Amino acid sequence: MASLGELERAVMDLLWAGHEAATANTLRDLLAQDSAAVDGNAGHQGKDLAVTTVLTVLSRLEKKGLVERERGTRPHRYQAVSSRADHTAELMHEVLGSAPDREAVLARFIGSVTEGEAATLRKLLGYN
Amino acid sequence: MASLGELERAVMDLLWAGHEAATANTLRDLLAQDSAAVDGNAGHQGKDLAVTTVLTVLSRLEKKGLVERERGTRPHRYQAVSSRADHTAELMHEVLGSAPDREAVLARFIGSVTEGEAATLRKLLGYN
DNA sequence: CCCTATTTCTACGTTACGTAGAAAACTACT
DNA sequence: AGTAGTTTTCTACGTAACGTAGAAATAGGG
Numbered sequence: 001m002a003s004l005g006e007l008e009r010a011v012m013d014l015l016w017a018g019h020e021a022a023t024a025n026t027l028r029d030l031l032a033q034d035s036a037a038v039d040g041n042a043g044h045q046g047k048d049l050a051v052t053t054v055l056t057v058l059s060r061l062e063k064k065g066l067v068e069r070e071r072g073t074r075p076h077r078y079q080a081v082s083s084r085a086d087h088t089a090e091l092m093h094e095v096l097g098s099a100p101d102r103e104a105v106l107a108r109f110i111g112s113v114t115e116g117e118a119a120t121l122r123k124l125l126g127y128n
Numbered sequence: 129m130a131s132l133g134e135l136e137r138a139v140m141d142l143l144w145a146g147h148e149a150a151t152a153n154t155l156r157d158l159l160a161q162d163s164a165a166v167d168g169n170a171g172h173q174g175k176d177l178a179v180t181t182v183l184t185v186l187s188r189l190e191k192k193g194l195v196e197r198e199r200g201t202r203p204h205r206y207q208a209v210s211s212r213a214d215h216t217a218e219l220m221h222e223v224l225g226s227a228p229d230r231e232a233v234l235a236r237f238i239g240s241v242t243e244g245e246a247a248t249l250r251k252l253l254g255y256n
Numbered sequence: 257c258c259c260t261a262t263t264t265c266t267a268c269g270t271t272a273c274g275t276a277g278a279a280a281a282c283t284a285c286t
Numbered sequence: 287a288g289t290a291g292t293t294t295t296c297t298a299c300g301t302a303a304c305g306t307a308g309a310a311a312t313a314g315g316g
Contacts, residue, residue, distance in 0.1 A: 004304095005304045051261095052308075085232035091223045108213050111252075125249055133272075154293095177275075181274070
């Protein structure tokens with residue numbers, strides 16, 4: 001239920017970028033950043049969307065619980081509820097799910113992780 | 129691109145069950161199993177679907193690359209291309225993606241894993 | 257009080273999915 | 287071979303999600 005469309009993801013990317021810096025974005029900010037992304041960026045094309053389009057997407061993201069909106073200030077301020085890393089990790093858990101074969105899944109998962117990441121994981125799992 | 133609908137997942141569950149046993153399922157098999165699932169099973173309701181419905185779903189799953197169909201035999205035989213565990217692990221990697229913050233994601237992910245699973249992971253990662 | 261920026265409402269096109277009828281292809285039985 | 291039953295293909299419709307945006311309502315600023 002937490003899958004994102006292409007544009008939704010693009011918007012979340014902008015909001016996530018601001019999440020680190022605890023930035024509260026206005027619609028204008030987002031549109032500006034989006035246009036700026038035209039240069040260089042391979043992923044999303046800065047398609048010069050209508051403002052209402054982005055607004056709609058923001059509303060949908062809010063309904064999905066991914067975005068929080070400050071309604072007090074006049075240009076409302078939008079921000080990601082959680083960091084991209086948190087969100088992604090949550091998604092991973094969702095995918096892993098409550099299958100009866102969780103451990104088998106983890107085994108396969110670990111099997112195809114880079115050595116560097118394996119090292120990171122060892123560190124994270126603590127020294128037994 | 130590999131997200132499944134409710135019915136698609138139900139069908140995959142049947143096929144995955146057969147995957148272990150290297151069983152090649154015919155449409156009849158699947159329908160029978162599905163009806164059988166009416167008893168007890170909490171998840172999917174054995175809704176007594178039309179045969180064509182299941183066929184359609186199987187075709188879509190085939191197009192998605194999740195199901196392989198033997199066209200030689202007359203009642204075609206359907207089977208999951210990979211085990212559920214493999215598929216799920218793959219999905220997890222897909223979610224983890226090629227983000228620049230892969231390690232951060234892994235950190236969050238590990239943070240919310242049960243102790244039993246953590247132990248499993250340690251084992252899988254080798255004694256370091 | 258009026259203009260402009262912002263937000264809300266409403267809506268349309270596309271695609272994925274659940275669902276299945278009609279028809280075609282094939283098997284089997286007489 | 288002819289007919290009946292089974293299996294597969296083709297086509298299609300309804301719903302929901304998402305990209306997209308116009309029209310209208312709202313709120314500040316001068």
